[in-house]
Amino acid sequence: MxxxxxxxxxxxxxxxxxxxxxxxxxxxxxxxxxxxxxxxxxxxxxxxxxxxxxxxxxxxxxxxxxxxxxxxxxxxxxxxxxxxxxxxxxxxxxxxxxxxxxxxxxxxxxxxxxxxxxxxxxxxxxxxxxxxxxxxxxxxxxxxxxxxxxxxxxxxxxxxxxxxIRRRMIGAVKEPSLENFNLEKEKKTLLIFGGSQGAKKINDSVINSYKKFKNASNLQIIHITGKDHFSEVCKEMKKLVDTKKDKLRYQAHPYINDINRAYAAADVCLCRAGATTITEITALGVPAILVPYPYATGSHQKKNADFLVNHGAAKMINDEDLTPDSLYKTSIELISD
Missing domain, CATH: 3.40.50.2000 (Glycogen Phosphorylase B;)
Incomplete structure (x- = not known):
C-alpha cells in the first residue's frame, strides 16, 4: 500500500x-x-x-x-x-x-x-x-x-x-532521563522551551528572572532555547550564572532530539501551546504552564491552552503578561503544589 x-x-x-x-x-x-x-x-x-x-x-x-x-x-x-x-x-x-x-x-x-x-x-x-x-x-x-x-x-x-504522538514518547523513565541530563533526582526539574524554533519572549524572561531563581536550592532547569537563539542566550546567561555560588542548577540546549527524555525528567513544563506540545504533555501527565504564541492564526494556541485550562490540566500566562516575576511565581507555585 x-x-x-x-x-x-x-x-x-x-x-x-x-x-x-x-x-x-x-x-x-x-x-x-x-x-x-x-x-x-x-x-x-x-x-x-x-x-x-x-x-x-x-x-x-x-x-x-x-x-x-x-x-x-x-x-x-x-x-x-x-x-x-x-x-x-x-x-x-x-x-x-x-x-x-x-x-x-x-x-x-x-x-x-x-x-x-x-x-x-x-x-x-x-x-x-x-x-x-x-x-x-x-x-x-x-x-x-x-x-x-x-x-x-x-x-x-x-x-x-x-x-x-510517537510511541517512543511513552517509554522514557524519570531516573535514567535525569541521569541523561546529569541532573539530581532529589531536586525538582523545570523544563522550559518555546516550540521547535524557540521563542525569544520566553528566552528573555528566563534570562531576566534568573536572579530570582538562582537561590532555589531544590530546583534545576532544562532550557531549550531554539537553535537560532542559543548563542545569544548563552552569552547573556554567562554573565549571570555562577556555578560555585548559585544553588540553582541551570542548563541550556539549542534543541533536544529525544524530547521524551526531557519530558520524563520534568516535574513542571513551561512552554508554548502548540498542538503537538500540549498533546505530548497531556499524554505524559506533565503539569504545565502554557504561554500561547499571540500571533498564531485565529489565536489557535490560546484556544488550545483554554481547552486544557478549562479542564484543570494546565495553568496559563498570556504572552503580554509573561514577566520575570510571573514566570518565577507561577513556576514555584506549581512546583511546590
Missing part, C-alpha cells in the same frame, strides 16, 4: 505525520510511505531522521496582509502543484494525507485533481488557513479536538481522532 504524507513548516505539522507513518508501517506489511515537504525545511531533517523517504518541493507561505510577496508565493504554489502531480503520477499512491501548513496545500490539491483519496489532519483547536480551505474538497477531515464539525462546516466527513 502506497501512502503520501504532506506537511511541514513547523515540527508540529510533521511529528504527527511521523506518528501516522509509524503506525501504518506496523499495521500494513507492504506499506510504502513517502513524505512531501519543503526542500531544506525543518520537515526534511525530521523525516530523514525518522527513516522515511522525502520528496522535496519548493513552496512559500502567504502573508496575512496584502503583499507583493504573495504574487511570488502564488507562482511558487502553482509550480509546486505541478511538481507534486508529476510525482503522484509516478508513485501512484492509494491515498494522500495532509498534515497542515502551506506545504500540504499543493499536495492535497494535486491529489484531488488526480482523483486520489485524500485526508487532512488538523492538530489545533482552531484550523489553519490551508486546512480550512482544503476541507471543502478532501474526503475526510480528522481533528484533534471534539469541536471539528463546528470548525469544518463544509467538510464531507469529520472524524475526531485526537492528535497522534
Amino acid at each position: 502506497k501512502i503520501v504524507i504532506a506537511g511541514g513548516g513547523t515540527a508540529g505539522h510533521i511529528y504527527p505525520g511521523i506518528s501516522i507513518a509509524d503506525e501504518l508501517a506496523l499495521e500494513i506489511e507492504d506499506a510504502e510511505i513517502i513524505f512531501v515537504g519543503n526542500k531544506d525545511g525543518i520537515e526534511e531533517r525530521i523525516v530523514k531522521d525518522a527513516g522515511y523517504e522525502f520528496e522535496p518541493i519548493k513552496v512559500k507561505g502567504f502573508k496575512r496582509s496584502f503583499s507583493l510577496a504573495n504574487i511570488s508565493a502564488v507562482r511558487r504554489s502553482l509550480k509546486a502543484f505541478s511538481e507534486v502531480k508529476r510525482f503522484l503520477k509516478k508513485f501512484k499512491p492509494e491515498a494522500v494525507v495532509g498534515m497542515g501548513g502551506y506545504v500540504s496545500a499543493p499536495a492535497i490539491a494535486a491529489a484531488y485533481n488526480s482523483k486520489i483519496p485524500t485526508l487532512i489532519h488538523e492538530q489545533n483547536a482552531y484550523p489553519g488557513f490551508a486546512n480550512k480551505l482544503l476541507s471543502r474538497v478532501v474526503d475526510t477531515v480528522a481533528t484533534s479536538f471534539p469541536n471539528g464539525e463546528e470548525c469544518f462546516p463544509r467538510a464531507k466527513r469529520v472524524v475526531f481522532t485526537g492528535n497522534p
